[in-house]
Amino acid sequence: MMEERSVYDTPRLACDTAIQYLQPGVYHMQSPNYKRDDPGNYTNDFRCKYRMHAADSNGMLRFDCFFFQLEDSQYCLKDSFAVARDEGAQTITNFYCGRTKTPKTLFAKNIDVSFKTDSSGTDKGFFCTVMSKEAVAGCGSLPCGKRYLGPGTYSLLSQNYPENYGNNIYCKWELVASDPSNTVDFSCSSFDMISWDNSCEWDWMKVDDVRHCNNNKPAPQQFTGGVTVEYSTPDLPHKTRKGFKCTVSIRDSKLANESN
Structure with missing residues (x-):
């Protein structure tokens, strides 16, 4: 509570x-x-x-x-x-x-x-x-919302990263590969989201609807065609954390098949 x-x-x-x-x-x-x-x-x-x-x-x-x-x-x-x-x-x-x-x-x-x-x-x-809650992402991050992405690597950052994120934030990235057959690689190099009461209620990230919190950093994952990432923060500015730094890489499946 x-x-x-x-x-x-x-x-x-x-x-x-x-x-x-x-x-x-x-x-x-x-x-x-x-x-x-x-x-x-x-x-x-x-x-x-x-x-x-x-x-x-x-x-x-x-x-x-x-x-x-x-x-x-x-x-x-x-x-x-x-x-x-x-x-x-x-x-x-x-x-x-x-x-x-x-x-x-x-x-x-x-x-x-x-x-x-x-x-x-x-x-x-x-x-x-x-x-x-307002939709806010970190400087250098993809903005919150639905994004159609071509091949390349993109950053997903919490607000203020590497400083503590703010309160009352909800950001949802709906990331869609411009070619639905393209491969989407998701990984986080840094992850620090711990709820003040050690629950998973207030500070969390979801990757394709799977919730992560309390330093349970999402494992590197691979998707086809797209991925949805969300994060939420509480109403307690004195109990926020450093957040996360993640990347999404879109790989052209046709080029990958040709190289093989």
Whole structure:
């Protein structure tokens, strides 16, 4: 979990049907009457909606709930907490209620949350956070985003490398070889991403959806046609690390075959 400072000393999001474009940072939402030390029950017949987008078009939102207790019911037909996110052209919505059907950590560019209560029972409610991350790469690195690459060698660097990276960063490189038959070699000569709580939750790199952290440097790997690399950093500027220096080499498969 985040440190208490990062959880509670953050701006509170207001109910709003208009889209809120969140600048990099951490925000929170909470049910009516929620108190940190003694959560009070929320009210009946209440409606609230949050529509959140990352202000950075290449950035990302991270959604977490640290406290969640709603009136339980089958299919969450009474009180409910709905979380919707876009995945490609599809919108996926999950409904939560009770004390066991609780929201999971979620990454998405856009997130909508709807909280509604009926006229019957209540419970202590929820306290959730939204971290808005910006897309930043290091000097001399390929910029974040989708890149079509011809044969050659390219650098992937964390922000400020070899100095410590900043906080609230999410960068995704979708690297596509200009010829889909070309070979893509990926390797890291330096890797230092250790979460402040020794988990793999806050500081990490993903290579083709496999997560690496805590000095578990990715092994050299070879792909055909492309590779996707992501990295994410926490909201704690005093607990960041030096990051990484990696390279991606695109080799023309036709030339390689001719040389053999």
